[in-house]
Amino acid sequence: MSDTRRTLLDALAEGPVSGPDLADRLGVSRAAVWKHVESLRDDGFGVESTSDGYTITDVPEYGGPAIEYGLEADYDVEFHEVLASSNDRARELAADGATDVAVIAREQSASKGRKGREWSAPDGGVWMSLLVRPDEPPAHAPLYTLAMAVAVCDAAREAGVDASIKWPNDVIVSRPPQRATNDGSSGASASDGGIASEASNRSADSGESDRGYKKLCGILTEMEGEADRISWLIIGPGTNVNLDPETLPEGATSIAAEAGPVERRVFVQRVLERFEELRDDLDSVLLAWRERADTLGRQVRVHTASGVVEGKAVDVEHPGTLVVQTDEGETRVHAGDCEHLRPATDDSR
Numbered sequence: 001m002s003d004t005r006r007t008l009l010d011a012l013a014e015g016p017v018s019g020p021d022l023a024d025r026l027g028v029s030r031a032a033v034w035k036h037v038e039s040l041r042d043d044g045f046g047v048e049s050t051s052d053g054y055t056i057t058d059v060p061e062y063g064g065p066a067i068e069y070g071l072e073a074d075y076d077v078e079f080h081e082v083l084a085s086s087n088d089r090a091r092e093l094a095a096d097g098a099t100d101v102a103v104i105a106r107e108q109s110a111s112k113g114r115k116g117r118e119w120s121a122p123d124g125g126v127w128m129s130l131l132v133r134p135d136e137p138p139a140h141a142p143l144y145t146l147a148m149a150v151a152v153c154d155a156a157r158e159a160g161v162d163a164s165i166k167w168p169n170d171v172i173v174s175r176p177p178q179r180a181t182n183d184g185s186s187g188a189s190a191s192d193g194g195i196a197s198e199a200s201n202r203s204a205d206s207g208e209s210d211r212g213y214k215k216l217c218g219i220l221t222e223m224e225g226e227a228d229r230i231s232w233l234i235i236g237p238g239t240n241v242n243l244d245p246e247t248l249p250e251g252a253t254s255i256a257a258e259a260g261p262v263e264r265r266v267f268v269q270r271v272l273e274r275f276e277e278l279r280d281d282l283d284s285v286l287l288a289w290r291e292r293a294d295t296l297g298r299q300v301r302v303h304t305a306s307g308v309v310e311g312k313a314v315d316v317e318h319p320g321t322l323v324v325q326t327d328e329g330e331t332r333v334h335a336g337d338c339e340h341l342r343p344a345t346d347d348s349r
């Protein structure tokens, strides 16, 4: 988006503004102002010309200008109707030297999940990749992913969803798994040693896998760095917003399913504004993450590159390390796939 367009949107967001005033603030002719206003109308904005000046009467639900209108965070928005992957587009922008850009696609045709897994990204979700260049060592990169998880969690909570975070960066809606039934169709058996993986259980009435939570958002972070400094960082959250979970892979949920549909432009604004707040106060990230964590206090099984770590998740430490209390003592896990486990006869932690 051009600087002029952004200045125009910022000016209109403050309230009615006269043509001459706009021409002054944009440094363009009044005829050019009129053209910009017309192009906003083409983008779906309602713009009325009143005695106080131009006034916005209607904002489209989604799209680049809609997101930038009233956005209180210092990011450019690059919006696409369709992209293969917003992370890939952000990588191109990184190669061109850009920074502080939120790439957003209405839908993606080749979304990337973690570890090369597939991700489903139809219209209705919020598929975004934020390109930043923090002046930090590469080892601190996980803090930014944690910050994004907090930002998405808070935006989802504001929309009325009971969201929390699963280590390291899935935003989930936690649901106590179904209790064992008389026919034994749910719950753990004695043969599994008294601890059942939530993923391996079956919900009593639906027959779907019941891992005790549904996934609302996953984040794919990519980075390039030198030995002591991040060159660029792309943080890519994919959030199921106005989508029917029936159209998503099993185990997924959406904001619409949990709390009703929301305006995606407002959701994106909240995420970017909250992320900027956290990014400007990195010391607050771990505390904010801990307060929203579903993983802490749970029995977990973490699959790491060097093996499986099983025990109780007791803390998360800088820059995102999970501390697990195992039978052998405390183990620190820097990366891995984390399963939540639960006692076979007790669905509390």
Ligand SMILES: Nc1ncnc2c1ncn2[C@@H]1O[C@H](COP(=O)(O)OP(=O)(O)OP(=O)(O)O)[C@@H](O)[C@H]1O
Pocket (backbone or CB within 6 Å): 113, 114, 117, 118, 119, 120, 121, 170, 215, 216, 217, 218, 238, 240, 248, 249, 250, 251, 252, 253, 337, 338, 339
């Ligand atoms: N839009 C989506 N597209 C694809 N998967 C989604 C989507 N929304 C939620 N999911 C869930 O995310 C899972 C893929 O994420 P991931 O590979 O991280 O696995 P996971 O089940 O979350 O396990 P873990 O994080 O423990 O490795 C899918 O199994 C699906 O349940």
Ligand SMILES: O=C(O)CCCC[C@@H]1SC[C@@H]2NC(=O)N[C@@H]21
Pocket (backbone or CB within 6 Å): 084, 085, 086, 087, 088, 108, 110, 111, 112, 113, 114, 115, 117, 119, 121, 126, 127, 128, 129, 217, 218, 219, 220, 236, 237, 238, 239
């Ligand atoms: O596996 C996961 O949990 C992470 C999924 C990340 C998906 C998002 S959608 C926006 C961004 N663009 C991509 O191609 N992937 C991420």
